[in-house]
Amino acid sequence: MTIRIALAGNPNSGKTTLFNALTGSNQFVGNWPGVTIAKKEGKLKGAKDVLIVDLPGIYSLSPYSLEEVIARDYLADERPDAILNIIDGTNLERNLFLTTQLVEMGIPVVTAVNMMDAVNKLGNRIDFERLSETLACKALGISALSGEGIVEAAEAAIAAADQPAPTPRHGFSGSVEHTLAHIEEAVLHDLPDNVQRWYAIKLFERDEKIAAKLNVDAATRAHLEEDIRKCETEMDDDSESIITSERYAYIESVIGGCLTTKKKGALTVSDRIDLVVTNRFFALPIFAFVMFVVYFVSVTTVGSYATDWANDGVFGKGWELFGARIPGVPAILGEILTSIDCAQWLQSLILDGIVAGVGAVIGFIPQMLILFFFLAFLESCGYMARIAFIMDRIFRKFGMSGKSFIPILIGSGCGVPGILSSRTIENERDRRMTIMTTTFIPCSAKLPVIALISGALFSGAWWVAPSAYFVGIVAIVCSGVILKKTRLFSGDPAPFVMELPPYRWPAARNVFFSMWERSWSFMKKAGSIILLSTIFVWFASSFGWSNEGFGSVEMPNSLLARVGSAVSWIFAPLGWGEWQPTVAALTGLIAKENVVGTFGILYGFTEVAEDGEEVWAVLQSSFTVVSAYSFLVFNLLCAPCVAAMGAIRREMNSAKWFSVAIAYQCVLAYLVAFCIYQFGKFFTGAGFDIGVAAALAVTAFFLYALFRAPTKSLAERAD
Amino acid sequence: MDAKTLKNVKVGDTVKVVRIIGVGAIKRRIMDMGITKGSEVFVRKTAPFGDPIEVTVRGYELSLRKDDAEMIAVESVNSVNSVNSAGQGER
Numbered sequence: 016m017t018i019r020i021a022l023a024g025n026p027n028s029g030k031t032t033l034f035n036a037l038t039g040s041n042q043f044v045g046n047w048p049g050v051t052i053a054k055k056e057g058k059l060k061g062a063k064d065v066l067i068v069d070l071p072g073i074y075s076l077s078p079y080s081l082e083e084v085i086a087r088d089y090l091a092d093e094r095p096d097a098i099l100n101i102i103d104g105t106n107l108e109r110n111l112f113l114t115t116q117l118v119e120m121g122i123p124v125v126t127a128v129n130m131m132d133a134v135n136k137l138g139n140r141i142d143f144e145r146l147s148e149t150l151a152c153k154a155l156g157i158s159a160l161s162g163e164g165i166v167e168a169a170e171a172a173i174a175a176a177d178q179p180a181p182t183p184r185h186g187f188s189g190s191v192e193h194t195l196a197h198i199e200e201a202v203l204h205d206l207p208d209n210v211q212r213w214y215a216i217k218l219f220e221r222d223e224k225i226a227a228k229l230n231v232d233a234a235t236r237a238h239l240e241e242d243i244r245k246c247e248t249e250m251d252d253d254s255e256s257i258i259t260s261e262r263y264a265y266i267e268s269v270i271g272g273c274l275t276t277k278k279k280g281a282l283t284v285s286d287r288i289d290l291v292v293t294n295r296f297f298a299l300p301i302f303a304f305v306m307f308v309v310y311f312v313s314v315t316t317v318g319s320y321a322t323d324w325a326n327d328g329v330f331g332k333g334w335e336l337f338g339a340r341i342p343g344v345p346a347i348l349g350e351i352l353t354s355i356d357c358a359q360w361l362q363s364l365i366l367d368g369i370v371a372g373v374g375a376v377i378g379f380i381p382q383m384l385i386l387f388f389f390l391a392f393l394e395s396c397g398y399m400a401r402i403a404f405i406m407d408r409i410f411r412k413f414g415m416s417g418k419s420f421i422p423i424l425i426g427s428g429c430g431v432p433g434i435l436s437s438r439t440i441e442n443e444r445d446r447r448m449t450i451m452t453t454t455f456i457p458c459s460a461k462l463p464v465i466a467l468i469s470g471a472l473f474s475g476a477w478w479v480a481p482s483a484y485f486v487g488i489v490a491i492v493c494s495g496v497i498l499k500k501t502r503l504f505s506g507d508p509a510p511f512v513m514e515l516p517p518y519r520w521p522a523a524r525n526v527f528f529s530m531w532e533r534s535w536s537f538m539k540k541a542g543s544i545i546l547l548s549t550i551f552v553w554f555a556s557s558f559g560w561s562n563e564g565f566g567s568v569e570m571p572n573s574l575l576a577r578v579g580s581a582v583s584w585i586f587a588p589l590g591w592g593e594w595q596p597t598v599a600a601l602t603g604l605i606a607k608e609n610v611v612g613t614f615g616i617l618y619g620f621t622e623v624a625e626d627g628e629e630v631w632a633v634l635q636s637s638f639t640v641v642s643a644y645s646f647l648v649f650n651l652l653c654a655p656c657v658a659a660m661g662a663i664r665r666e667m668n669s670a671k672w673f674s675v676a677i678a679y680q681c682v683l684a685y686l687v688a689f690c691i692y693q694f695g696k697f698f699t700g701a702g703f704d705i706g707v708a709a710a711l712a713v714t715a716f717f718l719y720a721l722f723r724a725p726t727k728s729l730a731e732r733a734d
Numbered sequence: 735m736d737a738k739t740l741k742n743v744k745v746g747d748t749v750k751v752v753r754i755i756g757v758g759a760i761k762r763r764i765m766d767m768g769i770t771k772g773s774e775v776f777v778r779k780t781a782p783f784g785d786p787i788e789v790t791v792r793g794y795e796l797s798l799r800k801d802d803a804e805m806i807a808v809e810s811v812n813s814v815n816s817v818n819s820a821g822q823g824e825r
Contacts, residue, residue, distance in 0.1 A: 075766035079759035108792040211822045252771070256754065259765040263773070263792075287793075298782040404797045408783035411799075510760040512767055512802060515788060515795040 018065045020172045021090060021226040023117060025099035025110050026072035027397075027516040028128040033101050033159040034069045035528055037169055046668065047071075047085050059169055065107070068095060074514075076116045079222045081443065090120050091213070096176035098124045099168060102155065103143065104134040105517070107274060107383030108429040111266045114150060118183045119216060123175035124152040127168040138610075146273040150186040160522055180209055185265045191257060194246040195219055202231055205564030206541045219243060222254045233595045285397075285517035292398070292518075298405050305398065305619055310424055313386040318428070319459075321381030330374030345370055360516050360567055367544070368553035386425060387433045390439060391529035395521035399439055400513060407511060413454075413495025414502055414504055416445035423491065427484075430454040430659035434666055435537055444504055448495060450666050454655040457483045457491040460607040463527030464650055466626035467611050471634040472643040483651055490652055490683065493721060500725040503675065537665060548657040552605050570616050575601060588706060589649060589685070590642030590692035600649065645688040652684035686713050738810075740775060740789070740803040748776045749808035756805035768792040769806060 022037075024030040035042075047054045052071055059065035070089060072080035078084060090098070100117050102110035107128070109615050128134075128141060134156075146154040153171050157164035186192055198215040201709050206214065218239060226236065243254050278390070282290075291297055328334030333342040345366050345671040352362045376721065393399045399418065406417035418440045426433030433453045440446040445649025457465065461483070469479035498504050558566065559573040570576060579598035586592050586600075599613040608625075615623030618633045638646065654660060654677045664673045693710035697703060743749050751773050754761050768791050769775060776790040786799040 075762075077762050077766060106792075106794045109794060112766065254794050255764060256771070259762070260772070261818075263768060293779065293781070293788070295779070295782050324778065383823055400797075404781050404788065406788065407799070408781060408785045454764040510798075510802060511786065512763045512796065512798045513762070514767070515797050519794075606777040681773075694824055 016063065018097070018167075018173060018176050019061075019068060019093075019095040019699040021067065021068045021070055021095040021098050021102065023070045023090075023098055023113065023121075025103065025113060025514075026101040027071070027514060028101050028110060029159040030069065030072055030101050031528075032522055032525055033127070033129065033157070033165060033168075034067065035524060036159055036162055036165055037067055044536065052082060052085060062169075062173075065169070065173060067099075071115065075113060078222050082441075084224065087120075090117075090122060091210070095122060097172045098122050099128050099172045100124050100126045100211070101157075101159070102126060104128040104130045105137065107270055108263075108266055111150075111269065112262055114700075115153075115183075115185060115262045115265065118150065118152055118180075119213045121180050121207070121213060123172075123178055123180045124150075125168060125175050126150060126152055126154040127157045127164070129159050130155060131163070132158050132161065135595065137283075140275045142273045142275075146269070149184060149269050149272065149300060151181045171398075181227075183212070185262075187258065187261050188250070188251050190246050191219070191261065192511075194242050197242050201239060202229065202235055216258060217581045218537075219246075220258055256405055262477045281351050283517070287521075288518045289401075289515075293401055295406060298401075302402065302405055305393075306420075306424055308387045309393075309421075309628040310428065313382060313389055313425070313428070313432070315428065318382035318385045321385070322378050325381055326374065326378040330370065330378065339546065344374070363557060363567065367557065368550040372733045379426075380534060381432045382429060382539065383432050383435065384530055386436060387527060387533045390421070390533075391434055391526040392521055393518070394439060394529075395525055397516045397518045400515050400616060403513060411511070413492050414445070414448045414499030415495055416440045416442060416449070419445065419449040423456055424450050426456045426458060428459055430456075430655050431537075433458075434659060434662040435533065437666060441527050446669065447672060447676075448498060448504060450495045450663055451498070451679060452657055452665075454486040454680070455494070455652055457651055458607070458655075458659075460656065461651060462687055463608045463611045463625050463627070464603070465647065467614070467630075467634075468627050468647045470628065471631035472638055479647075483647065486648055486651060490687070493717075494679075494683065497717075497720045498679075500720070502725060505725065537662065548661070549605060550658070552602070556602065570598075570613070576617075576687070586649075587711075588692070589637065589645045589648045589688045593637060595637070596646055600646075600653070603650055604654065604657055604660075606657070606658070607650065610650060627630070639699075641692055642701060644695065645692035648691055649688035651682045652687060653681050686717070690714055713719065738808055740787075740808050741775070743775075743777045744810060745777050745779055745787075748774055750774055750811050753808040756802075760802055760806040761767055761805065761816050762778045764798070764802065764806065767796055768794075769796075774811060775806075775808065796801050 022030060022034055033053065034057065037059055041060070042055055042057040045054050045056075046052065053565040057069070058554050059067055070086040070088070070116040073080070073083045073086050073348045076083055076087040076090075089095070098117050098120070100114050102114060103434070114124070114126055126146070128146075130145070130343050134141065141156065143154050143156060153175060155164060155168060155171060159165060168620055182264065187195070195212070195215045198218050199211045202218065203211045203214050207307050212226060214229065216604050218229075218231070221243070247254055247257070252260070280317070292301055317656075324334060329344055331343045331345070333340060333346060335341065346613060349366055350369060352633045357365075390399075393402070402420065403417035406420050408417075410417050410419050419437070421439065422433045422437045425436050430453060433456075434450050437446050437449045437453065462480075465480050469475055473479050515610055555575040555578070556570055556573045557568070559568040559577065560576075568581050576594065576598050579601055580594040583592050583594045583597040587599055593599070595614065595617040598617060599610045604610040611625065611627040614622060614627055614634070616632045620629045623629050633641070655663075660673075660677065663676055664670075667676060690710045691704045697707045738749075739755075740749065740751075751769055753770055753771060754764055754769070756764075763782050773791060778788045778790055778795065781797075784795045787803060788795055788797045790796075
């Protein structure tokens, strides 16, 4: 029989380090049912029949945060055989707060006090015998980083799994205990003895989720309510506060008996770092510098070399290794396929569809690995929390988190890692908002499109490129303000009460684990979607009807071109209702830089420069300045490329939210491009017509959405 | 005049928590993090843009927004460092 041990602890307590040390590479990463929070399980090293389940990092078992609800539901419903509770020895007081709740669940608990090396360095001493005694659970010291004591901790947890859970030692004050006894008697007497206390405390705290789960009828609840009120009047506080305060009071007494601290006074190294890093004057320059390094290395230099190598070398024309020429995968495969007399269409499917599709995904991997390395480093050294601290003031105004800065910055290089880096945002609503808006910032693949339009129609005017970034930023800010007020994003605001963990040098193993885990999850899930979509678009753009019936054709005769012609009327109000720009925009869904190449093909050039210089003259005849800018803005804001959409699908982890995001982006792009074209036309001399009137109406609606009062639940908070 | 709240405590001052005024998720979260009746809170600094603030409570660093700090009623610990009444606090 498998023994299940749940690993529980505060964020920043070294839980991940311990989990990695205990399980090694025997990890399975998934999601908790229905949410995007990662669920990690692993077999204990050297013990086939012991499963360690890593619970989300939590501070408490309240009903208010998703992580906490997941953790307590797992403990209450799945009933693991034991809980291994890891706590940060340098911060016993707050860490023990969770412990006092865990021991009430009726499951054997072993408390592993982590970071003993840091505790010893501070000159503090912990009396483990006494701590075990007072907490009614075995407590021992470990160092997850060096591995000291972790085997003993795991063994203690396995041993505890055989024993019945001891009764918690701590009690509450007389009148609370009296009420708890009443609650147990009234509703809980049918439940097993060892879970009654946990449920009684939750009912006393008026935990709606637990009350609903236990199906307490209205009459009984009214009766309980009376008891709770009486107790509250007596204690002059509400029930939740009474419990929380008494827990902390109890912990103070535990610590008084078990912890001897050396006289404090001198600042720790972490304190000194923080004095500089979040200093009022230095904070922003340092922040800008850190962001510059992250961006420079992962997006512009190392990352883009690696991606170019993967895209143009391995999946392109070939590359060189110590002077030897190694042909690219398409060339090698092409030769093999030709040598075995593979059918032309199948060869095209493999090379232009599958290899190009897989290549597009793999091409992102080097960049992603580097970026995730930085993110993991920033998170585990403690700076990520400071980024949120520094930027919160700005980003919260439009419904995002201080940590939204990173996805948007990275998104200016490439939307895929940008979207994936939203993982660091804990709050689900902030994260969704960030995912939806990140790709508004022009990524590097959109630069050729900007260059094309700017070169062809604006004779390379200096302001076109900056204006694209300006449009992107305004789109993010306005979307934030507008979406925040809709019902989708309303609801109880998430509290921004965040621990600023001490600065620590991250463990290399953790950084690499996290880097690999995130990249792999992208490759697995998004890879399949991207691959399918690329094959689909490949099919649509290389097959169609010709004189000889259905078969392989040039792009202007393809299914895609037909679809483009059929739907091009949709874009007529935007000023570019011809089929060529429509098809160009459609192929932009594979990769935005395709827009330029497609124009080349459709206007009869075989190969075009990156900025499409050859087609400028044709574009000048079919576009006006206004319609060209409308085309540019539409392509900047509409649904991103397939790879980025795959990332959105992956990170939203919900078909509904994925559709909402893509629909919002397309509708916004359409409306903005529409207004630009209609107003532009009006101001460049065309008369007032129904189009301008409609644009006025759209603008009015937009302003209303921007300035209206927020939906109810947010308004309530403002009271 | 309102009672003094954590929002208007000057940087560098230590205060004692009297009561948490709010309700629901935010109140519970504040208390779960150790800001309970009677606990001592040291205001360390404000963020570069003036909000949120960083405090030391129960031996660790915590950041919270001024809007939320306003829900925490406090009193001075020592008369020497006593803080001005509401409205004149640190901005």
